[in-house]
Amino acid sequence: MKIVDIRELTLPISSPIRNAYIDFSKMTLSLVAVVTDVIRDGKPVVGYGFNSNGRYGQGMLMRERFIPRILEADPATLVDAAGTNLDPNKVWDCMYQNEKPGGHGERSVAIGTIDMAIWDATAKIAGKPLFQLLADRYGNGTPERKVFVYAAGGYYYPGQSMDALKDEMRSYIDRGYTVVKKKIGGASLDEDLRRIDAVLSVLQDGQKLAVDANGRFDLDTAIAYAKALSQYDLFWYEEAGDPLDFELQATLRSYYANPMATGENLFSMQDARNLIRYGGMRPDRDWLQFDCALSYGLVEYLRTLDMLEEHGWSRTRCIPHGGHQMSLNIAAGLGLGGNESYPDLFQPFGGFPDGVRVENGFITMPDLPGIGFEGKSNLYARMRELSGQ
Template structure:
């Protein structure tokens, strides 16, 4: 049993949208295929992966460092102790060989993308959905197939007025979402508050709004927004300042006693641990958004979950960024609090397998082998283009 080939292709996910920090007009991602010599139904098992939006494709790093290390390793050093499957932890260690600690920004994305494809292959070889494999290996064997999802939208669009913004949010609510999200910090505080009021006017009972500043604010601005946002009952106030400014985050809790969220731009267990140690996050109300596809993959995410447990945090306080099926499987298999969703953006990479519907803010995981990419026709068609 061995990995025969690892292929990468950088593909565009460009869009005219913007948040408070970046626009997506030139955004790319890496699409990866891990080809094995294991045969199922007459065909080789292939695992697929891609990195989340917001960080560009990392094909150069993959081709120059991480893919060669895996392919150069002796095949038997990448097999699990039972000898009947690949071992993601050993493959991760092979990728990280000769790498110094620290400096997680782009390297973590490259490794996280390959790691996703490895886990897809491992679950397919085992003949299980990834969420079931995770529940079997790291839980009690009983996944929670019903997963909370929220609709991430509310970007700043060229020419978008308040009526179009309300129409966007109505579209998410009509599809079964109960929590929607909008961007803040890309306009004045007064305009952002008017946008919030417009969205709240279309929300009904049991429906909530989250807001996301994408790390735009300095401390004074973050506090001004915190005071203004306190008048609302928001689902959360997300990433007010620079993701590594733990002092800002810790200070902000003195001005905002309602739920906050951050973590999507922290790319290692060590950085996540520093947030928990120094960021003033509150385990009874705040949310953690670490995204395995950007942060060295599920192997590292398991370390992060262990760290959180040691610090008194429940995995149920994690709602990952990214809107991809990998995090859906982790949520179902390891008891996370839910997952982000992009109903209309970054397609075909976001969303759910065909036929999966949002009902009262939740989806139910279908029985598909691996991560379940084969259940999403437009996505698997793109993935198979690079698998040959």
């Protein structure tokens, strides 16, 4: 078997929202289709992938370096020992050839996007949902079909009122979520506290709020927020400072005893390891948000999970950023602590397959081949346009 084509399309996911650092009015992503020569139901098996929101589409890097390397390789070097399926590790090694260590930036997004499509195709060829394939290969064969999810929202946007913010959060609770998230750092501390109070006023017992500064604060501001936020029982205080400022993160633990979260903007196992070594993260309460779609894909994410185990961390402390079905499958197949969800934003790429509902903060994984994109009709329509299926 072999890969016969890889197609990429850059698409807008623009929205008039903003967080503390960026606005999304010109945001893009890359959609990828990996076409194989394996025929099922009269059609080639195609794997699909896309990168998470917050990083732009990486079509140029894919077209100039990573796609040609795969298509120019001997097909026999990209398949498993039996020659009947792709080997994602071999495909990853092919993409990464002639790349210098370090500098884990946009290339990690390009490789991670293609890697997602490779795993989708691999699971489809195997005739399994990806979560089952992962449980078989890297677990005990029994996936966690029920996955915790939280609703990410609470962005800043023009003309937003407190009533509109409360209505947004109520809508998530009404849809079955028990944890919601809002942005901080895009307004004054006093204004952010008023927004927090507004959200908390609509939550009931057993429901919690997480807040996310998107790396906006210097140390003094991060500490000021930590002291003010300590009055609340928050699910977490997320990414207070620059993602690579491990000293800031380590210092902050002295001012904030409740759970913190970070990691979504660390794009390699090595950077994740530095966070664990030097960032003062606490394995009994803090959360790690590494996103495979931004950090070289699942092949690298498996290395990160191995590193965490070596440092005494449970993978249940991982709740990936991104709100996509790839991380849902990883959470179910490898036993992570859950996944982010965007109930209304970044569509059609965020969210779940049609008919999947949130119940008391959890979703149940459906039996769909591969990652399950075919079960999300508005997303799959875009994918079929790219692949020609």
